[in-house]
Amino acid sequence: MRKPYLKLCVSGMASCALYILLYVYEREIMTAFTRTDGAYPLLPVIAALVFSFVHGAFAAYFWDVLGITARRERG
């Protein structure tokens, strides 16, 4: 089976970029994400979803590339 090296690299870079943004703008993010007015409470939820899609894809490709896959898929 062909391993998804390219997908691993692209998702890995995207995930890395998101975490760099979090590190660089830590103070601003913490201020905005703990506000309780308006639509601000949605920010943590949206951020968690976005990170999980990008980083989750990276993690899936990572295990695929390492060859760690399920023994069987039940239908």
Next chain:
Amino acid sequence: MDEAPIQFIDLSGGNVVALLVIGFLGGLISGFIGSGGAFVLTPAMMSMGVPGVVAVASNICHKFPKAFVGAYKRYRFGHVDVKLGMVMAASAAVGVWVGVDIQDRIRQLYGEAGSNLYVSLAFVIVLTIVGGFVLHDVLESRRPGPAHAADRVSRLAKWVQSVEIPGTMMHFEAAGVRVSALFTLPLGFATGMLAATIAVGGFIGVPGMMYVLGAPAIVASATELVIAFFMGLGGAIKYALHGLVDIRLTLILLAGSLFGVQLGAIGTTFVKPYVIKLVMAAIMLIVAVSRALVVPVYLRQLGKVEFSREAATFLTYASLAFLVLALCVGGAIIVGAMVRGYGAAPARL
């Protein structure tokens, strides 16, 4: 807001590495037994100095995307009963809402130490009772003989399945059970309440689906991820409305746990059902000891008991040591079972 200002901790490099490692191990356990990473994550964050309510809030916000990823993975393996998950989640959502309100009220009445004490006591009581029961079942199921088959249906589940209440009966195909929705309602509610309190509803949800409804361990543990997603989403919104989520903790935990949850899900395709129960029981009981050790520390902070600061520090470190032990034991059993599984049958997909 009417609450006292929340103290968010300064994140050191050591804290970040620790969060990544415990996130990974917590995710590994969640992917394997359907929930549970959080029973290590919440106390671990509290041990770093994160207030109990922020630890629960940040944990629950990291839990729903992790649960989604884990549920999707295990759905592909055919483990998930989506209908059962949705039905349980509906009543669990109400439980979460009530649980968060109780948590908030306790914090207002008794402050941070009171809130921490409440979370720790909930851990000790629930984990000891349910963990002991699951361990008993594992030991019984390992005894030879047909009556002790690995995934036998409990007497309680047989009775529940035999009760016919017209208009409420539901058939759950993947779980292979037909029960009245009236039995799933309190089970879901209790799961939600516990999730909002200690961020681990699965310690009622998974054993509940196994021993009360009669679902197989592999289906119960996978279906719990569906419930965890909905509960986590509801809980995250509720805590975010109070400004209690520390998004840095949430996202750093996700960085590790998304690797772990997928590995744990893959691991379930390599093991016998009793291994899932064994991991569950072992971790629950060790974490119960860990949280029991810090109960006197919180009582001291509330002025209810008196002992030296050194003794309090010792108890806090001893508690942390038991947490590390729980993580290591859970991780070792899962990885060991996977290695044995790989040896028995080479991977193919």
